[in-house]
Structure formats: C-alpha cells, structure tokens
Amino acid sequence: MDYLKTVVPSQLLAERGSHLVVINPGSANIRIGLAQQDTPLNVPHCIARRTTQVPKRSVQDQLLNSQVTTPQHMERERAYDIIASLLKIRFLDEEVANVQFPQKMGRVDAFQPQGNNKKETVIPWTDVFEISNPSSLTTGNSSTKDESGESSFQKEGNDRVEHSSSQLKYREYICGEEALRISPSEPYCLSRPIRRGHLNISQQYSMQQVLEDLHVIWDWILIEKLHIPHSERNKYSAVLVVPETFDSREIKEVLSIVLRDLCFSTAVVHQEGLAAVFGNGLSTACVVNIGAQVTSVICIEDGVTLPMTQITLCFGGEDLSRCLLWTQRHHQTWPPIRTDALTKPIDYLMLNRLKESFCQIKEGEVEAVAVVHSYEDGIPPGSHKTRLTALNVPPMGLFYPILLVPDVYPPPPRSWFSDYEDMLDETWDFPRRTDMSDGNFPGSSGYFPMWENYPIFQTKPKKEDNIGLADAITKSILSTGRIDLQRKLFCSMQLIGGVALTAGLVPAVEERVLHAIPSHEAIDTVEVLQSRTNPTFVAWKGGAILGILDFTRDAWIHREDWIRNGIHVGSGRKYRDSYFLQAQSMCYINS
8 A cells, every 4th residue: 555655657557557457348348458558449249150050040139039019119109209398399290380390201312422431331241251271362362451450352242252162261250340240141140148237148048158158259359459369368467347237146157257268367356336436536426337238326435335226227328229210210211221220230330320429318309411321131231311300319218218118129038047057146155275274365475365355246136127217316326325425426426338428418317317306305416427538438447447556455366266266255345545546546547
C-alpha cells in the first residue's frame, strides 16, 4: 500500500499492464485486451463451425425460437401507443391526412451507393476458404488482404470452387464478426456459447461443447489479435470480469478455461458492477449495465457489492434492434426484402448499425433517410434507400419491455443443467492438498491467505423481473433500506454497456426514475453521473485498474493450485482503504 501511494500510474502501467490480460465476456461480445491499452478489442462472442449435417441448421439457437403469440402482439401494440402518446407522435395505426405528420411510405427507391459509401455500408460476405497448398497457386489466384486485414478474395459463384478445388478447402471454424457474415448457403453452423447472461446450455448445445467453444474463441483472440502464443502464456496473468448474471458454477467453469486451458499463470475474478465503479473512479454507485441481451442493476457502497440489490432484466440492445425492424414494417417503410435478425446474423449486424446511428429518445417525430441492405444467397447485396420513422420508439422499450417481446429469443432452459453438475451448488468441493494448510497458497515468498477473503458471488438463483428500467433502478436502490444511502445512490446512477450511448437516454432515465420513486419516500433528486470513459468498455477498464493496482493480492489464484485444489467460496469483504483506491483509479483514468 505504501508503494501504491507513491508510484505514478504510468509506472504501474509499464510494470504490470504489459503482461496482464483483462477478459470481460458478454452474451453478444467479449471485451479483451492488455491492461496497458486504452481500449480493448470488442469481438462478437460467437463461433461458426463447418458442418456436414443435412438438413443444415445455420444457427445453433434456431430450434429454440418461438413465435409471437396473438396476446403478445396486442400487448406490444398497446405499449407502442402508450409510448407514442408520451413522445407526442402518431399512434401505430393512426391514419393521418393534412396534418404535420408525413404519410406512411410504402415505396422505396433502390439505388447503388457510389464511391466509398458502398464500402462503408455494405457488409461483405466472409470468405470461408483457406489455401491448402499455397505453392501450387498462381499469382492470379492468390488471396490478398486489405488494410482492415479482411480477405479481399471474393467468391464468384460455383466456378471459383471448381477451378480452385485442389488448392482451397473450407476453414474448420471461424470466430468473431466473420462468423456473423457467413452466407447461410455455406456449410457452417453458428453458435453463441453465452446467451441472455448464462452459458448457453441446452439439449442441442451440451455443456462440453459450450466450454470448448469458449476456449477456442478466447484462444483464437489471444493468438490472432493479441499475439500471445501458447509458449508465452505462462508469463501472463488474467483479470476475469464476469457478469452479475453468472452463478458460482459458471464462474468456476470460465475460470478453469482461463487457468487450465488457456494456461495463464494466475487469475483473479471481479464482477462487472464493482469493476465499473472503479473504471469511473468511484466507490459508491448504482450501476445500470444495459448489454446486448441482458440488463442488470446492482448497487455498490464504498467498494462493496450489495448482492440483495441485484435485479436482472432479460432484454438489451439486440431486442431494440429487432423492435426497430418491427416498427418500420408496421409503418410500411421497410423495403420488401427478407430480413430476419434471428436466423440471418448478417441482418442483425445491419439492424444494429442502423439502431446505433439513428435511434434516440426525444419528443416529436424522429425520422431519417437511411440505406438498408438485402442479403440473399447467391446474389450481391442489394441497397435500398428509405425514410425510417418512429426512431425514438425502440429505445423506449427499455422502460416498456412488453414492446420488445423478449420471449421471441428465450433465455437458456435452466432445467437442462440437471444433466450435469448443479450450477447452483452452495460450495465447490475439491480435495485439499496435504502439504499446505487450508486457506493458503504458495506465493513468491511464504504463504498468502487465499480463500477466507475471496469476494463472494451470489449463489442463489438470480431474480429476473419483467419490469421497466426505471422501476428496476428504483426497486434496487430502495431495497438498501437506508435513507442516507438511498439518497446517495439516486444521485450516483451509472449507465454502462453499449446501449448507454443512446442519445437522450440519460435525461429519460432521470425523469422516469424520479417519477417511479413512491411519494412517501423522502427523495426528490436523481442524477445519472457522466461516464469518464466509453460506457461500453468501462467495466473492462475497471478490471484493468483493479488488476494493475493489485491491492487484492490475496485473491489471485495460481494455475497449479486451481488445477489441484479448486476454490471454496469465501465471505464478502470491503476493499481496504476504498477511498484511497478511488483516488488512485481517478489518477489512473486522468493520466
């Protein structure tokens, strides 16, 4: 601690950050990078494996998709009209004539973008082939790469496969965004090992395969993106920043991947909420994490997670993207093309870009001229120029979740876990080594207490509420039961996750949280704190700070000890000298 009070952040970065990998896995994306970096890699958390299955399923989750029922459809339309009344826009099926609102657009004009615009907007199909015998290829057939590193060797129908069959073969697996851009006609099946905040285990997707896919994806990133080969992996340590939705067994499994399979020398686990407060130089806050598939709310006081305040909402940014498509089709502004975000991942990429570019929260009609694309098998992508409307409605689904119909993309079927070890076990039982006392592990000099101060992770099933964001925040903060802490938390709300970048979201949260507080509560002020770093990466940044400060040395786990002994869940703890650590993280952020 005395050393940390005198050292400057740049010195800590040089000493520790270059060999410290921070891993923040999410349902849709994984944030991973060296602690000394300003921002991590943000890689789609998926893998496509070559398949010989007939008939082929191009998406692993395809069989789990359910249809929207009539009652859900009616409730969704009612939610839309409630939002329309609040935003002062026309209702879903309102006929308008000779008023300030433009008529619905049923006709769209197809056009081909010119120049660089096409490169920026059209998402290219992934080249699924690799060269099996490079020496036999002529210069004219060789593959080249552009500045982004993507292959520019484009497929030209079946002729190319016939002509190059002796030199080309299918890649066995493809990870990241390339996996989302594979044509459905290719022999690949896309899998997402984490979905809705949990390991994506089902009858079609075994635990063994889920863990293997996680290992392959993470190993591919370490080798191809961070350039850390297996031979040097023992020189690195890992900070694992896990979602609040993970239960103890899931944390154990991913920690085993990091230490046993990826071969890091040591590792430590932190939860996203705690990491997020340190990522913004705070020690107390209500952390609202709006991810791609899950939204979680949890309160932190003086560097301590308050588990009873945690609330999980089963919707996120992907649901907003699907809602954007539904809204446009209802207003007849979407081109007559086959767009399906669930079974065609490339359509999801397009919808997500449109959402990020145009959706916002504000009163009045919000419209924009945009280019949408059609991706059909065997033909080049088609471009269609159209006027999108009601762009302020999808983000309001955060407050009125029935608009999103999350059951279309259900959470993992937790009952399948009974086929394996129960993930909700209270303890993890492993044989203890006879040559060391319980609760210690060998460090560089002597023994350090390991288990007794290990931060606790809630092992009871997480509560999932079908309520809106404002109600969830209010319920979480009020559950602390102390008026002084409640007032502090209502003025220290922190929005993180990619959806937190939505224009107009901060004032909307403040206004709706204020109205959601019961009238008998003596609270009249709410505030969302401005993030000092990109909300998408703030939890990753906090993990980097915690790892570099290294103040929880007794919580670091050595690879050998984990493989031989596992871990026992310990009791909760308050981090030593939380306010000093807050100042240190502020110094780190501002350096």
